[in-house]
Amino acid sequence: MSASPAPSSERLIGVELDHTIGSAAPDIEHERAVAITDLIDENSFRPAGAPGGPYRLRLSTDGGRLVFDIRAADDQPVVTHILSLAPLRRVMRDYFLICDSYYEAIRSATPSQIEAIDMGRRGIHNDGSDLLRERLAGKIEVDKETARRLFTLIGVLQRRS
Template identity: 60%
Template sequence: MSSDAKDSVHRLVAVKLDENSIGRSNPDVEHERAVAIYDLIEENTFAPVGATGGPFALNIAIADNRLVFDIRTPAGDPVVTHMLSLSPFRKIVKDYFLICESYYHAIRTSTPSQIEAIDMGRRGLHDEGSRLLLERLESKVATDFDTARRLFTLICVLHWKG
């Protein structure tokens, strides 16, 4: 199988958020969620361990402080469901939001070198969250670091209140 054919199989082609458990938010947050989903679908590597075939659709919900990854075929047939505790992500997401606020404030008031230093910290926290997500998915879903970054962005957006 060529790598292009393999890549088209081991990927997400749809991501849907469960409105009952996640809810809707203000237009700014909804826009950020849509952008995060678009970026994730545009480029990803996603293969549930033990699953044959693909591509996949991912339905995301929250239940009992857990992130629910309901993985299906594009036609909607169940493949596997994984639940990830959100607790390990809580501090990183909180710190990430704090540094993002500092970054947006710095853009208006700080020197380029100060902005760059804050942005390096922001990227470092984002990488830390992405590595944690890779670890949590390790025996569940084969993915790469870039996909984990996009998934972590989506997790952060799910927590953003606007």
């Protein structure tokens, strides 16, 4: 039996979405809860030039921009990064369309139809997370799985607004 790796300090221990925005449909809120749980359980998050973590992240939107408010474990501000949402709009729109198709399909489609839609959904999700990693380059280093979960949370923020 192999030992688990020691937990890294370059990680998130808390994630919060802007509470001033209303809630989304139950399917979307379920995705939010799962993404946050999975993100806290396993992630790699390293803000450039920041002291060692662990970190807390508050995600919000402000006038077409995405705000990453990064804080220390004791909630002291570390750094804030603000990114334009414009480069993510197309992939986000495509992701929302296929997610809507997926939610509709799970209510009435055959398993093979659901699987085909889900494969497309995962492909677009991967594209979005890759684009997010590119946008964060030089600001915050994240691994692929962390980027995927963050992309999900950005989608939830967009759906709520």
